[in-house]
Amino acid sequence: MHEDIATALKLPPLEKGWVWLVGAGPGDPGLITALGLQALAQADFILYDALVDETLLTLSTAEKIYAGKRAGVRSCKQDEISDLLIKLAREGRRVLRLKGGDPFVFGRGGEEAQALARAGVPFRIVPGVTAGIGGLAYAGIPVTHRDTNHAVTFITGHGIDGKLTKMDWAAVSRGAPTLVLYMARKFAGEISAALIAAGRSADEPAAIVANAARADQQVIVTTLGGLGAAAENAPSLAIMVIGENVRLAEELNWLAKTKT
Numbered sequence: 001m002h003e004d005i006a007t008a009l010k011l012p013p014l015e016k017g018w019v020w021l022v023g024a025g026p027g028d029p030g031l032i033t034a035l036g037l038q039a040l041a042q043a044d045f046i047l048y049d050a051l052v053d054e055t056l057l058t059l060s061t062a063e064k065i066y067a068g069k070r071a072g073v074r075s076c077k078q079d080e081i082s083d084l085l086i087k088l089a090r091e092g093r094r095v096l097r098l099k100g101g102d103p104f105v106f107g108r109g110g111e112e113a114q115a116l117a118r119a120g121v122p123f124r125i126v127p128g129v130t131a132g133i134g135g136l137a138y139a140g141i142p143v144t145h146r147d148t149n150h151a152v153t154f155i156t157g158h159g160i161d162g163k164l165t166k167m168d169w170a171a172v173s174r175g176a177p178t179l180v181l182y183m184a185r186k187f188a189g190e191i192s193a194a195l196i197a198a199g200r201s202a203d204e205p206a207a208i209v210a211n212a213a214r215a216d217q218q219v220i221v222t223t224l225g226g227l228g229a230a231a232e233n234a235p236s237l238a239i240m241v242i243g244e245n246v247r248l249a250e251e252l253n254w255l256a257k258t259k260t
């Protein structure tokens with residue numbers, strides 16, 4: 001981080017004994033915040049997730065520790081990560097916990113912050129661009145749009161146990177016109193069937209944005225009825241969106257236009 005910018009923005013320093021939980025955004029390293037950059041420059045240790053872009057890590061001379069987890073595997077790993085954060089902070093290190101997207105959106109950042117709070121370790125939360133908003137923006141899909149939806153629901157497709165999230169899908173279907181699904185590729189068929197059974201139209205537009213905001217981004221536009229089949233063929237890192245706002249991608253898919 002350029003000193004002048006840090007001063008002008010009044011960025012607080014990452015101090016010894018502190019942990020910063022920072023969102024790295026969905027892919028494009030340029031989406032990290034100024035506070036995130038400052039943390040990269042000042043950290044002694046970085047604990048990072050699988051979803052974090054490697055370019056960001058190369059910017060830092062800190063010691064880097066991979067703290068990735070696989071879907072559905074809770075095990076004691078989450079506790080191990082929290083314990084390590086606490087240990088390093090108590091040793092007086094400057095600790096950066098770098099997570100994909102936003103740390104508080106389906107990323108267990110809340111659990112890590114709770115562990116720090118309970119241990120009396122000072123911490124700062126630095127929000128990031130979440131895949132369900134910024135990833136859609138990279139596909140030219142506004143998460144809300146006046147002509148299509150006044151509300152949006154963010155859902156995780158599976159819970160800690162790796163099974164389809166237990167929820168009242170009928171109520172979800174009657175709720176917000178736009179639904180954004182994280183971690184839902186495996187259950188896309190089941191979710192789409194449940195929503196259609198509850199009264200949503202099978203013809204409603206839907207999209208899968210795979211590897212959003214990355215060099216290999218793919219935007220697959222389909223319908224609610226076609227979502228399951230489309231998901232089977234999509235790359236594994238995928239965000240899904242159901243709703244009329246998907247139609248805007250045709251006009252607003254700026255990234256595809258930039259490439260050609």
Ligand code: SAH
Binds near residue numbers: 103104130135214237
């Ligand atoms: N904290 C993260 C979400 C972590 S959960 C955030 O705020 O974005 C992981 C899920 O996020 C993935 O299964 C996928 O559904 C979604 N996701 C994260 N990054 C993505 C990307 N670049 N492209 C598509 N989906 C992404």
